[in-house]
Amino acid sequence: MSRVLRNRGDVSEATRQKVLEAAKALGYVPNQIAGSLASQRVNLVAVIIPSLSNMVFPEVLTGINRTFDGTPLQPVVGVTDYLPEKEEQVLYEMLSWRPSGVIIAGLEHSDPARAMLQNAGIPVVEIMDTDGNPVDAMVGISHRRAGRMMAAAILKEGYTRIGFMGTKMPLDHRARKRFEGFTEGLTKAGIEIEARDFYSGGSALAKGREMTAAMLDRSPDLDFLYYSNDMIGAGGLLYLLDEGIDVPGQVGLAGFNGVELLQGLPRKLATMDACRSEIGAAAAQIIIDRSALPEDADPGEPARIALTPTITYGDTLRRTQRR
Amino acid sequence: MSRVLRNRGDVSEATRQKVLEAAKALGYVPNQIAGSLASQRVNLVAVIIPSLSNMVFPEVLTGINRTFDGTPLQPVVGVTDYLPEKEEQVLYEMLSWRPSGVIIAGLEHSDPARAMLQNAGIPVVEIMDTDGNPVDAMVGISHRRAGRMMAAAILKEGYTRIGFMGTKMPLDHRARKRFEGFTEGLTKAGIEIEARDFYSGGSALAKGREMTAAMLDRSPDLDFLYYSNDMIGAGGLLYLLDEGIDVPGQVGLAGFNGVELLQGLPRKLATMDACRSEIGAAAAQIIIDRSALPEDADPGEPARIALTPTITYGDTLRRTQRR
DNA sequence: GTGAAAGCGCTAACAA
DNA sequence: TTGTTAGCGCTTTCAC
Numbered sequence: 072m073s074r075v076l077r078n079r080g081d082v083s084e085a086t087r088q089k090v091l092e093a094a095k096a097l098g099y100v101p102n103q104i105a106g107s108l109a110s111q112r113v114n115l116v117a118v119i120i121p122s123l124s125n126m127v128f129p130e131v132l133t134g135i136n137r138t139f140d141g142t143p144l145q146p147v148v149g150v151t152d153y154l155p156e157k158e159e160q161v162l163y164e165m166l167s168w169r170p171s172g173v174i175i176a177g178l179e180h181s182d183p184a185r186a187m188l189q190n191a192g193i194p195v196v197e198i199m200d201t202d203g204n205p206v207d208a209m210v211g212i213s214h215r216r217a218g219r220m221m222a223a224a225i226l227k228e229g230y231t232r233i234g235f236m237g238t239k240m241p242l243d244h245r246a247r248k249r250f251e252g253f254t255e256g257l258t259k260a261g262i263e264i265e266a267r268d269f270y271s272g273g274s275a276l277a278k279g280r281e282m283t284a285a286m287l288d289r290s291p292d293l294d295f296l297y298y299s300n301d302m303i304g305a306g307g308l309l310y311l312l313d314e315g316i317d318v319p320g321q322v323g324l325a326g327f328n329g330v331e332l333l334q335g336l337p338r339k340l341a342t343m344d345a346c347r348s349e350i351g352a353a354a355a356q357i358i359i360d361r362s363a364l365p366e367d368a369d370p371g372e373p374a375r376i377a378l379t380p381t382i383t384y385g386d387t388l389r390r391t392q393r394r
Numbered sequence: 395m396s397r398v399l400r401n402r403g404d405v406s407e408a409t410r411q412k413v414l415e416a417a418k419a420l421g422y423v424p425n426q427i428a429g430s431l432a433s434q435r436v437n438l439v440a441v442i443i444p445s446l447s448n449m450v451f452p453e454v455l456t457g458i459n460r461t462f463d464g465t466p467l468q469p470v471v472g473v474t475d476y477l478p479e480k481e482e483q484v485l486y487e488m489l490s491w492r493p494s495g496v497i498i499a500g501l502e503h504s505d506p507a508r509a510m511l512q513n514a515g516i517p518v519v520e521i522m523d524t525d526g527n528p529v530d531a532m533v534g535i536s537h538r539r540a541g542r543m544m545a546a547a548i549l550k551e552g553y554t555r556i557g558f559m560g561t562k563m564p565l566d567h568r569a570r571k572r573f574e575g576f577t578e579g580l581t582k583a584g585i586e587i588e589a590r591d592f593y594s595g596g597s598a599l600a601k602g603r604e605m606t607a608a609m610l611d612r613s614p615d616l617d618f619l620y621y622s623n624d625m626i627g628a629g630g631l632l633y634l635l636d637e638g639i640d641v642p643g644q645v646g647l648a649g650f651n652g653v654e655l656l657q658g659l660p661r662k663l664a665t666m667d668a669c670r671s672e673i674g675a676a677a678a679q680i681i682i683d684r685s686a687l688p689e690d691a692d693p694g695e696p697a698r699i700a701l702t703p704t705i706t707y708g709d710t711l712r713r714t715q716r717r
Numbered sequence: 718g719t720g721a722a723a724g725c726g727c728t729a730a731c732a733a
Numbered sequence: 734t735t736g737t738t739a740g741c742g743c744t745t746t747c748a749c
């Protein structure tokens with residue numbers, strides 16, 4: 072009897088034992104499909120991210136997993152490869168399972184995708200970015216602001232001849248916004264980026280090396296290099312150290328993400344924490360809270376959480392004396 | 395009518411259009427739960443891995459994802475944190491969705507977990523390891539053999555005073571088997587490991603640095619260091635370069651995994667490829683092939699695929715001249 | 718405290 | 734080619 076398995080309703084201890092025994096003996100595993108159909112409740116949460124190859128996303132997943140641990144909710148991951156059409160398709164497939172909620176990376180979605188999210192009638196949390204209008208809830212950082220913050224920090228230390236290196240990913244909106252915020256921050260101070268270069272594919276660390284070599288070759292006067300992620304930044308750092316260039320005296324460096332890896336480098340790369348697992352955890356918590364609400368309750372204002380990234384100066388961004 | 399949406403059965407073009415139109419107008423998304431219940435078919439494949447923090451597993455997932463792309467099959471990921479009891483629980487939850495197959499890391503499972511896998515009546519592919527008895531299909535490499543191969547390569551180059559560093563993970567059976575194979579290979583040649591050290595937690599790159607410093611401090615005569623993964627190996631390499639130690643002349647180094655990261659280091663760490671995305675792809679393909687079989691067909695002998703890892707000598711493992 | 722029965726939204730089989 | 738209907742294995746409700 073299903074009442075026993077779910078500890079629900081009134082069941083005498085005697086029958087409970089009997090049923091439990093029989094279930095174990097038969098190796099009975101309940102069928103969630105039938106259960107979910109009958110109860111109109113599904114303990115799955117769709118999690119839609121662009122990629123698994125960039126450690127950023129597994130880290131977000133780890134935060135989500137950790138938070139769902141101990142709840143009946145189970146994340147189901149879909150990967151879009153940064154392709155809007157694939158996002159649409161993955162979303163459609165996921166929604167057809169009638170999940171309890173959706174956690175989806177980014178705020179930019181195709182119109183059909185937005186429509187699906189809006190009409191699904193379930194909590195939707197858009198994560199990792201706060202520069203835009205969410206469908207429902209939102210947890211992330213402002214990448215525009217992150218770019219501006221880094222620009223300000225760099226200018227403050229007196230660097231003026233600045234180069235930028237990043238991914239050639241027109242669909243990576245967060246990297247794009249960071250770049251926009253960065254140039255905007257510089258422009259306000261009357262400074263323009265002197266060199267820029269974009270890559271795609273390959274080992275990020277190796278690319279960082281190559282691109283840095285090429286850029287300094289072309290523009291030997293640069294005194295600061297800003298990288299759109301820590302991996303290429305680390306490659307650049309290793310290159311400069313190999314070349315015996317004084318870091319951060321002659322050339323300063325900064326990346327983005329605060330990856331664990333940086334701890335082991337000969338010099339700590341300046342970077343900015345993107346709060347990845349916190350974002351995952353907060354998003355999962357929003358779903359948990361909403362699912363706990365009675366069916367007809369007013370969910371109130373959707374949560375809009377903007378975390379603040381912090382700059383880590385490390386050893387590659389000069390720091391004026393303070394006391 | 396469901397015949398239209400699924401392109402099944404005979405439907406006239408006229409009605410087809412009408413239904414399609416109505417579906418779009420209503421924003422209709424079919425309910426897979428009801429569909430799966432009725433058809434007794436579920437397009438989900440359970441993928442159970444120990445962790446997402448180690449890039450190895452996301453890479454396997456990428457291989458799986460790529461292979462399932464274009465098929466109706468959808469992977470659902472569960473993470474066990476290397477805990478047998480959690481594996482059992484995750485497996486139970488997944489099986490209760492009656493997936494089309496299971497891809498699970500490792501060959502070591504608790505008795506109840508094995509029983510569940512055996513009784514599920516669906517294809518099961520155990521991946522990443524071939525040293526043991528699979529429940530059904532199996533795709534991976536022999537970590538014992540990988541350890542022996544590395545031992546042989548090291549001995550061949552004349553190294554004799556060997557240290558080992560790895561994770562303190564009694565439940566990481568693959569790392570354990572690699573270590574066993576390695577010591578076995580050395581022992582056969584009458585050589586014993588002179589120093590060993592195990593770590594847990596923290597940034598692997600930083601740990602590699604620290605452990606290497608500590609080990610060489612204790613045992614300055616070592617002429618080779620074998621690391622159980624590339625990350626700590628890379629940390630060790632960076633340390634030795636910082637110290638100005640001649641690599642691979644004075645001290646040789648090798649890691650394991652063939653991570654992309656190594657391409658960008660100042661010196662390429664010797665390593666061994668674990669065929670991660672190939673394993674994922676092959677496992678997914680086994681599930682696809684089996685699902686294509688008619689319900690009552692004889693699946694035949696389950697696939698048992700042992701891939702062969704290859705040693706990359708890089709710049710940290712001396713190589714005798716050959717011609 | 719327990720048993721029985723009506724669906725949940727589809728699919729598959731069959732009748733028309 | 735189309736309409737109809739009996740389940741799929743549960744949950745939920747209601748009567749006992």
